[in-house]
Amino acid sequence: MDIHLNITFNQIPCELLTLDVLDVSGELQVGVHHGIIKTRLSPQGQPISLEAVDLHADVAEHLAPNYCGNCYGAPAPPSSKKKGCCQTCEDVRDAYAAIGWAFERGEGVEQCEREHYAEHLDSMRNEGCNIAGDLKVNKVVGNFHFAPGKSFSSAQMHVHDLNQYLNTNAKHTFSHHIHRLSFGPQLPDHVPQPAIPALAGTPYYQSKNPLDDTSHLTDQKNYNYMYFIKVVSTSYLPLGVSDNDHDGIAKGAVETHQYSVTSHSRSLMGGADPDHEHAISASGGIPGIFFSYDISPMKVINRETRSKSFVGFLTGICAIIGGTLTVAAAVDRGVYEGVLRVKKMHDT
Structure with a gap:
């Protein structure tokens, strides 16, 4: 199943954003970048560049042939160019993430100081980020989320290293604007979307998905947004196309998905829920935006017919x-x- 997304974050830079996908089948996609374009934004929201700041731009290419970088107590990552060594700052960061250690600004780490990692990190603190592209996920219950810092699995838990996000004076928050979020190919604009249970009595057109052109603002770093999405399979049958095909998929039909959504947001510091005066929110969690999707067993068929004269x-x-x-x-x-x-x- 394809997910098409376009989301803008005005108060967090691209280098601090990680996109992960998890589902009930056990598949885990960490740090997704294939099919995704990150566009750096100025503090005013204007595009800067499609190229993310390279925090490791100053990697030394002419190290001594026998050089073997220290991993500072962590096992060397499989991604290292030299087995058993941490040749770059990125290798040290991966080594720390693999065993669940937090990574600071790289002070005292030879590779990071050589590559000016901290200086590159500081240079983009006030930027924003637009993330657009396509995700491929299994057609089972799962979630994809945007959260700060490197992600890793520890003791059957999926966690993120939040040091670079929290330990700074920069005004980082997960305020965001969802330009587009859809599942599957687009239906023709003139096709109205039939009412589905969560949206009964609220007709709209497929070109306007429930989350398209929506914004949420917060002034808190420790804040979490959750969207609960119910996905419904949908077929669009143009004139002359029958749905009585032997394999269940009509030739010429458009197979896509519609969805309904509910949402909830909360401060990770806990306390009274601003939306429900008698509710108390628990503390703890990961700041970010989480999209949990579930697949409905129903299927909606839009059949195009000629209007009666x-x-x-x-x-x-x-x-x-x-x-x-x-x-x-x-x-x-x-x-x-x-x-x-x-x-x-x-x-x-």
């Missing part, structure tokens, strides 16, 4: 009148025959 309307009226007269004649004939039979029985 005035001649067709008259034909329908005539058909109704003709049918009524035919039934009346049959009833009358039946009653007449019945009366005759009864008379004959009495005469004999």
